[in-house]
Amino acid sequence: SAELCLLPALATLLPPLPGPGGPGSAEVGLGALPAELRAAVRALVGELDSLFTALGLREESFAVGALSRVVAAELASYASARNRRRTATNKASVIFVDRTLDLAGAVGHHGDNLAEKILSVLPKLPGHKTDVMVNMVELTALQTTDETCSIIAPGCLAQPNDPAAKALWESFMNLKQKEAVMEARRHLVEAASRENLPIKMSMG
Numbered sequence: 444s445a446e447l448c449l450l451p452a453l454a455t456l457l458p459p460l461p462g463p464g465g466p467g468s469a470e471v472g473l474g475a476l477p478a479e480l481r482a483a484v485r486a487l488v489g490e491l492d493s494l495f496t497a498l499g500l501r502e503e504s505f506a507v508g509a510l511s512r513v514v515a516a517e518l519a520s521y522a523s524a525r526n527r528r529r530t531a532t533n534k535a536s537v538i539f540v541d542r543t544l545d546l547a548g549a550v551g552h553h554g555d556n557l558a559e560k561i562l563s564v565l566p567k568l569p570g571h572k573t574d575v576m577v578n579m580v581e582l583t584a585l586q587t588t589d590e591t592c593s594i595i596a597p598g599c600l601a602q603p604n605d606p607a608a609k610a611l612w613e614s615f616m617n618l619k620q621k622e623a624v625m626e627a628r629r630h631l632v633e634a635a636s637r638e639n640l641p642i643k644m645s646m647g
Contacts, residue, residue, distance in 0.1 A: 444616055450490055451572035456483050458510035458541045473513050484510075488517045491537075492524045501531035508541025515539050557623035558615040561600070 459480065473481055495502055504515040515537075518524055565575035577600065580586075600615070602608035607630065614626045635642040 444613055447616065448494060449573050450487070451574075453483065453487050453490070454572045456480075456487060456542075458508060458543045460543060473517060476510075476513070484514055484517060487514060488521055488524075491518060492521055492527065495524070495531070495535075496527050498535075499531050499533050500535045501528045501533065502535045502537045504537045504539065506539045508539070508544055511539035511541050555619050556616055557618070557620050557627075558600075558612070560620060561615070 459476070473484060476484065502518075504518060506512040506515040561577075562573070562575055565577065568574040568576050600608075600612050602612070611627065611630055615623050618626065632642060
């Protein structure tokens with residue numbers, strides 16, 4: 444959406460936990476990290492630069508935590524990012540926070556919106572970090588009474604080329620759950636009316 448971008452390929456990127464004999468948090472630089480983590484940091488910096496380029500951003504970076512300082516420093520010195528910052532017209536403040544700083548508390552970004560409920564309740568789409576399965580089999584002729592048969596015809600809520608679907612998804616993210624359900628109901632009634640389909644819906 445316009446307010447949220449997920450980078451699921453980097454969902455496993457975590458700062459290394461400090462251990463005895465290891466470098467102190469003040470000493471950590473890209474060269475002190477394991478090779479796999481160095482590659483992940485470079486991939487993150489490249490993806491962030493691509494995202495900021497698409498948005499036309501000139502960022503000012505802030506970091507909380509050792510690995511976040513590394514990421515912010517790499518982004519600051521990234522050649523492509525330096526060129527972008529010279530020509531970008533929009534300004535943004537970017538705050539990097541080490542995920543390990545959250546481990547002591549209850550971690551989550553939960554709100555009273557329908558999108559969060561959908562993403563937390565439905566099962567994950569196989570092979571995906573953030574997408575979920577919306578079983579559309581009830582809308583097909585593929586009915587079966589065989590309990591061992593699990594037909595999945597996944598639907599997709601993200602339809603960026605359909606203005607109505609995009610507006611509905613934005614309402615799932617930005618409205619309260621009850622308001623979003625009413626908006627979805629309105630879309631459903633209008634679609635059924637256009638197709639001359641009989642529809643009975645209770646408020647429940």
